[in-house]
Amino acid sequence: MIEEGLKNELQKQGVYVTSLQELYNWGRANSVWPLTFGLACCAIEMMAASMSRFDLARFGAEVFRPSPRQADLMIVAGTVTKKMAPLVVRLYNQMPEPKYVIAMGACAISGGPFKQGYNVLKGIDRYLPVDVAIPGCPPRPEALIHAIMTLQEKIRNQELTGPNRPRHLNAEIEGEYPVPAYGKHDLEPPKNPELWQPPTMQR
Amino acid sequence: MQASNSYLVLVLLAVAAVGFALTPLAAAWAWAHFFSPQKPGKDKNDTYECGLASRGDAWIHFRSEYYLYGIIFLVFDVETIFLLPFAVSFTGLPVGAFVAMIIFLVLLVEGLVWAWRKGFLTWS
Numbered sequence: 001m002i003e004e005g006l007k008n009e010l011q012k013q014g015v016y017v018t019s020l021q022e023l024y025n026w027g028r029a030n031s032v033w034p035l036t037f038g039l040a041c042c043a044i045e046m047m048a049a050s051m052s053r054f055d056l057a058r059f060g061a062e063v064f065r066p067s068p069r070q071a072d073l074m075i076v077a078g079t080v081t082k083k084m085a086p087l088v089v090r091l092y093n094q095m096p097e098p099k100y101v102i103a104m105g106a107c108a109i110s111g112g113p114f115k116q117g118y119n120v121l122k123g124i125d126r127y128l129p130v131d132v133a134i135p136g137c138p139p140r141p142e143a144l145i146h147a148i149m150t151l152q153e154k155i156r157n158q159e160l161t162g163p164n165r166p167r168h169l170n171a172e173i174e175g176e177y178p179v180p181a182y183g184k185h186d187l188e189p190p191k192n193p194e195l196w197q198p199p200t201m202q203r
Numbered sequence: 204m205q206a207s208n209s210y211l212v213l214v215l216l217a218v219a220a221v222g223f224a225l226t227p228l229a230a231a232w233a234w235a236h237f238f239s240p241q242k243p244g245k246d247k248n249d250t251y252e253c254g255l256a257s258r259g260d261a262w263i264h265f266r267s268e269y270y271l272y273g274i275i276f277l278v279f280d281v282e283t284i285f286l287l288p289f290a291v292s293f294t295g296l297p298v299g300a301f302v303a304m305i306i307f308l309v310l311l312v313e314g315l316v317w318a319w320r321k322g323f324l325t326w327s
Contacts, residue, residue, distance in 0.1 A: 067251060087254030093246035097239070160238075168239060175242030 021160045028072075029152040030060040032100070035071035035091065040078025042105035042138040049141035059148050068094040073151070075144070076128075079107035079114055080121040082187050086179050089127045093176040097168030100155075102147050103130045106137045113137065126191040127177060271323050278314050 002017055010017055018026075038046060050056045050064060065071040068091045080088060092101065103124050106112030111122035124130060131154060132147045139147075158166045167173045177195075180187040191197075235241070250257040289296075289304050296304075318324060 069251065090246050090249075090256070091254040093244065094249065094251060096247075097242060168242075171240035171242075174244075176244040176246055179246065 022156075024160065025156045025158060028098070029155040032059075032061045032073045032148065032151065032155070033063045033065050033071050034061055034073040034075050035068055035095065036064040036066045037074065037091065038077045039080060039084060039088075040105075040107060042077035042108070045138045045141055046075055046077045046104065046144060049144045054141040054145060056145065056148065059145065059152065061148050068092075069096065071095050072098065073100045073102065074128075075102045075104050076108040076124045076130075077104040078138075079112065080124050081119050082121055083119065083182075085121045085124070085127060085187055086181065088124065089177055089179045092128055093179065097175060098166055099168075100131045100151055101128050102144075102151065103133045104144060104147070105139055106135060109133045109135065121187070123196075126196045127180060129177075129195060271318065275315070275318050275323065278311050278318075282308070282311050 002019075007017055038044075048054060050062050056062045061073065072095070074088075074092055074095065076088065092099065101124070103109050107114060107120070108124050109130075111117070111120045114120040115122055121127075125133075132150050134143050134147045136143050160166075160169060167175075177192060178189070180189060182188075250261045252258075285304070285307065
């Protein structure tokens, strides 16, 4: 492993050194293909972000794939209703590893203004491992771009070996998350307890 | 360069071209095989249906009656191929060849008659 100081010194002389991990993550971070997938008004901002004015293509994330088989990133853009939640989880399960999730907007994070609604899921993080959450109602395209950049930062810093290696390189971690079923009053189970626990109140 | 060696460049180029195509494929396969564990599952192996649960099997049967049209086409196709040289050399043929050709044609026409009587030529 090369030291950071020596690396900088070499770079000043025009010699670039890299490790396989950096090269791999560099490629991965700059080709994050999202799934074509919009649930509510946040999707309009997502479309705007991918169009010429905001140009998500600068970050290698403009190739919205119409099939989960080809996508790396799921942008949960909008209100997740309880009717839609199993479909979202199933689509996530059908995406190949490595895969990432951006929860875009207040609804995808927490249910947003519809939190008290009987039919709205109070945050997709109850079923899916969210990597980046964007607040806003809806977030502007700049916010989505910031989320993509944050995700790129996360991918770049992932270690490919060792106990902290990402999920897709660890054979022991399951690839699929349980898909909730439509129950009589709520989704069953109402949350994935391994991913999300209700916050405990300190009195 | 000699004439015998001039093809060596082509061979080298061909090898390089095939290698250029196969190396990334081999690297991708090796990466998937040795580093990235496969995680198949019920949902992942499902037929893709926009997030809804898949219904039925992808291995469904299609009607195979097209083979009849294939056979009738073959009758006319083979007939055309053999009739043209037969017609060109018709005047110079001995009697035996003529008889053999007629038998062959009768066999093909018999197939056509069979298909006709079965009603395959009546398209509804």
